[in-house]
Amino acid sequence: MKKVLFLLIGIFFLSALNTESKAQLMTGVYEQNINQGRKPVPYQFVRESDVMWSKIIWRRLNMTEKMNLPLYYPTIEMEDRKSLIQLIMFGIKNKSLTPFSTDEFSNQLTMAEIDSKFGAEVDTTYDVDPETGETIPIISKKKANLGEVKELLIKEMWYFDKQRSVMEVRIIGLAPIRVYYRDDDPDQETARYVRLFWIYYPEARNIFASQPIYNENNQSSQLTYDDIFFKRRFSGYIFQESNVYDNRRIEEYTTGLDILIQSERIKEEIFNFEHDLWEF
Numbered sequence: 001m002k003k004v005l006f007l008l009i010g011i012f013f014l015s016a017l018n019t020e021s022k023a024q025l026m027t028g029v030y031e032q033n034i035n036q037g038r039k040p041v042p043y044q045f046v047r048e049s050d051v052m053w054s055k056i057i058w059r060r061l062n063m064t065e066k067m068n069l070p071l072y073y074p075t076i077e078m079e080d081r082k083s084l085i086q087l088i089m090f091g092i093k094n095k096s097l098t099p100f101s102t103d104e105f106s107n108q109l110t111m112a113e114i115d116s117k118f119g120a121e122v123d124t125t126y127d128v129d130p131e132t133g134e135t136i137p138i139i140s141k142k143k144a145n146l147g148e149v150k151e152l153l154i155k156e157m158w159y160f161d162k163q164r165s166v167m168e169v170r171i172i173g174l175a176p177i178r179v180y181y182r183d184d185d186p187d188q189e190t191a192r193y194v195r196l197f198w199i200y201y202p203e204a205r206n207i208f209a210s211q212p213i214y215n216e217n218n219q220s221s222q223l224t225y226d227d228i229f230f231k232r233r234f235s236g237y238i239f240q241e242s243n244v245y246d247n248r249r250i251e252e253y254t255t256g257l258d259i260l261i262q263s264e265r266i267k268e269e270i271f272n273f274e275h276d277l278w279e280f
Contacts, residue, residue, distance in 0.1 A: 038209050038210055038224065039206065039209055040205040040206060040208070040209040040226045040230070041226070041230055043170065044161075044164070044168075046159070046161055047163070050161050050162050050163040050164075051159045051160070051161060051162075052160050052162045053159065053160045053273065054157055054158065054159035054160070055157070055158050055159075055241065055242060055270065056155065056156070056157050056158075056172075056241070056242040057155075057156060057158065057238050057240065057241045057242070057266065058103075058153060058154065058155050058156075058238070058239055058240035058241070058249075059153070059154040059155075059156065059236045059237065059238055059239070060151065060152070060153055060154075060236055060237060060239045061151060061152040061153075061154065061234055061235065061236035062150065062151055062236070063084070063149075063150055063151060063152055064150050065235055067233075067234060067235040068152075068234050068235055068236075070213045070214055070215075070223075070228065071083070071084045071152065071213075071225075071228065071234065072084070072150065073214070074086075075146070075147040080212070081212065081213070081214060082211055083146070084152070084176075084225060085146045085149040085176050086146055087207065087208070087211050087225065088174075088176065088199060088204070089144075089146065090207075091199075091204065091207045092111070092114070092199075093111070096206075096207055097199050097203060097204055097207065098199070098200065098203065099114060099196075099197035099198070099199060100173075100197060100198045100199070100200070101197065101198070102198060103155045103172070103173050103175065103198045105173065105198065105200050109197050114196060114197060115144060117178065117194050117196050117197075118144035118145070118148075118178060118196070119142060119144075119145075119180070120142045120143055120144040121142065145180075148178045148179055148180045149176045149177065149178055149179075149196070150177070150178075150179040151176075151177035151179060151193070152174060152175070152176055152177065152236075153174070153175035153176075153177065153195065154171055154173075154174055154175075154236065155171070155172045155173040155174075155175075155198075156169050156170060156171045156172055157169065157170050157172055158270055160273075160274065160277065167270075167273075167274040169232075171201045171229055172200070172201055173198045173199060173200055173201055174198070174199050174201055174204070175195050175196070175197065175198045175199075176195075176196050176197070177193055177194065177195050177196065178193070178194040178196055179191055179192070179193055180192055180194075201229070205226055208224060208225035208226040208229070209224050209225075209226040209227075210224070211224055211225055212224055213225060213228065237260060237263045238250075238263040238266045238267060239251065239259070239263065241266050250262045250263060
């Protein structure tokens with residue numbers, strides 16, 4: 001009887017140790033599944049008749065700045081983490097996101113066109129076959145370097161909802177920008193900027209909400225890319241606003257420090273408009 005009892009106790013401890021070792025292999029301590037099946041926070045319904053004022057602006061982000069680093073890293077895709085551009089490209093290749101050529105979201109781009117903007121085109125070189133002595137073509141394709149995507153454009157609409165008496169902002173689209181140097185510029189004196197494509201942000205929210213990002217303050221409290229954009233946890237400057245002059249960019253009519261001053265002026269105008277609606 002005692003032998004049977006000791007045998008049962010031994011089996012119990014072995015199964016417990018085996019279960020613990022499997023859990024540790026999966027996550028180290030516990031299994032993280034907080035973002036599995038997570039959905040984005042739904043927008044408040046807005047009627048056209050309730051929008052008494054609106055303005056469209058375009059914002060530019062440098063993803064290598066400290067506050068925006070969660071958007072840029074990791075530059076090498078990891079098993080449990082993806083950078084913003086890695087996630088977007090994953091969505092495009094799996095048909096859940098549609099790339100467009102402009103922020104009007106009318107003309108779709110193909111993967112071949114996107115690869116061309118990345119410089120990842122098919123290249124043909126020729127070599128001599130050592131056995132036959134004949135010249136043979138060698139076809140190779142350069143791989144897109146996603147780490148070159150260091151900037152991001154954001155198109156957004158600010159509006160005042162008189163039904164709820166609130167000023168709100170909705171992101172309309174995102175456009176990643178490739179920053180690179182030509183091969184004939186070894187000293188990297190002149191950076192080149194290529195806008196790759198636009199994606200319609202509401203279409204991307206589901207995939208953004210499912211991807212966790214690194215939270216340096218607390219790794220047990222995971223954020224997603226949708227949290228970053230929905231909660232406005234990024235830093236950038238306004239470089240364009242809707243205007244009568246063909247929506248021209250600020251850099252088209254001013255230079256240098258005046259660009260940032262003009263950007264701050266636009267931001268202050270939005271703040272003052274909301275402030276002036278109230279009477280004290």
